[in-house]
Amino acid sequence: MSTVEATLKSEPIEQVIHQSETKHSKPKLAVDERLDWGGSIPFFMVHVIGILAIFTGISWAAVGMCVFMYYSRMFAITGAYHRYFSHRTYKTSRFFQFILAFWGASCAQQGPLWWAAHHRHHHKFSDTEQDIHSAKLRGLWWSHVGWILCKRYAPTNEEAVKDLTKYPELRWINKNHGVAPLILASSIFFFGVFLGHAFPGLHTNGLQMLCWGFFTSTTILYHGTFCINSLAHLLGSVRFKTGEESKNSLILSIITMGEGWHNNHHRYPYSERQGIYWWEIDMSHYVLKVFSLFGLVWDIKLHPQEIYAEARTGEKEIAV
Numbered sequence: 221m222s223t224v225e226a227t228l229k230s231e232p233i234e235q236v237i238h239q240s241e242t243k244h245s246k247p248k249l250a251v252d253e254r255l256d257w258g259g260s261i262p263f264f265m266v267h268v269i270g271i272l273a274i275f276t277g278i279s280w281a282a283v284g285m286c287v288f289m290y291y292s293r294m295f296a297i298t299g300a301y302h303r304y305f306s307h308r309t310y311k312t313s314r315f316f317q318f319i320l321a322f323w324g325a326s327c328a329q330q331g332p333l334w335w336a337a338h339h340r341h342h343h344k345f346s347d348t349e350q351d352i353h354s355a356k357l358r359g360l361w362w363s364h365v366g367w368i369l370c371k372r373y374a375p376t377n378e379e380a381v382k383d384l385t386k387y388p389e390l391r392w393i394n395k396n397h398g399v400a401p402l403i404l405a406s407s408i409f410f411f412g413v414f415l416g417h418a419f420p421g422l423h424t425n426g427l428q429m430l431c432w433g434f435f436t437s438t439t440i441l442y443h444g445t446f447c448i449n450s451l452a453h454l455l456g457s458v459r460f461k462t463g464e465e466s467k468n469s470l471i472l473s474i475i476t477m478g479e480g481w482h483n484n485h486h487r488y489p490y491s492e493r494q495g496i497y498w499w500e501i502d503m504s505h506y507v508l509k510v511f512s513l514f515g516l517v518w519d520i521k522l523h524p525q526e527i528y529a530e531a532r533t534g535e536k537e538i539a540v
């Protein structure tokens with residue numbers, strides 16, 4: 221059993237028990253689960269500045285940058301934070317691992333160790349009382365952003381990511397997770413300044429690029445990502461009997477570069493690929509396949525035949 225499998229299955233993690241809940245009452249939030257207004261200021265400011273982008277004017281260059289920054293960083297969340305750091309579904313070099321971590325941190329969704337630790341916890345306790353962001357038990361708002369905007373889940377549970385904490389560079393990025401977004405935002409601003417001077421016909425400038433390319437795209441990226449914690453456990457179809465509420469959704473898969481095949485993923489999280497058939501569009505998988513052609517990643521894990529048999533019959537043939 222790999223380290224990640226062991227973590228998913230048996231490693232003790234702090235239990236979050238809401239003793240004030242009864243079957244029919246609305247769960248009461250503990251003090252440290254309430255909205256942390258002070259700590260949430262950066263999150264809300266990204267949204268406000270993203271919306272203020274309408275006052276900087278709009279250009280095809282700015283919209284193009286927004287779309288590019290959305291999808292290139294969605295890959296960083298799905299291909300790096302999720303499929304690599306959380307599940308270790310392929311291998312890479314230490315140098316490219318660092319690139320993946322930095323790229324992921326540029327999404328302003330905390331560091332790779334924080335992200336992976338919380339996500340492993342979700343797989344271990346999906347839709348039970350201990351699941352940090354169960355949409356079934358705690359509703360849409362909580363599963364989408366509520367759990368992120370409180371103090372309780374801010375620390376990184378290093379016990380859950382022992383396979384990653386051994387790398388000092390990953391610990392550094394995790395601790396200083398604001399550095400990558402700052403570098404990215406500054407780079408986009410100066411790129412906009414350059415374009416404004418070198419190609420005035422593009423009708424863009426530094427501020428416009430910064431707002432659309434960083435703040436608007438980061439805002440949309442937040443909600444695209446968070447849809448997997450919320451909507452992917454509420455809307456869609458069910459192929460596998462996984463014992464929790466995960467669903468498959470083509471629309472969510474297009475928005476999130478393949479993460480919408482969430483029921484497939486909960487059934488077999490050890491596969492890098494999340495769509496199991498060719499028509500289940502999984503753009504993160506295609507990107508990683510291209511990376512593998514260049515030797516950047518290797519040993520990409522896929523679904524075994526037993527999973528395909530189970531998909532056909534709806535029954536488990538053997539335990540996988």
Ligand SMILES: [Zn+2]
Nearest residue numbers: 342453466482
């Ligand atoms: Zn899930």
Ligand SMILES: [Zn+2]
Nearest residue numbers: 306339343489
């Ligand atoms: Zn996962």
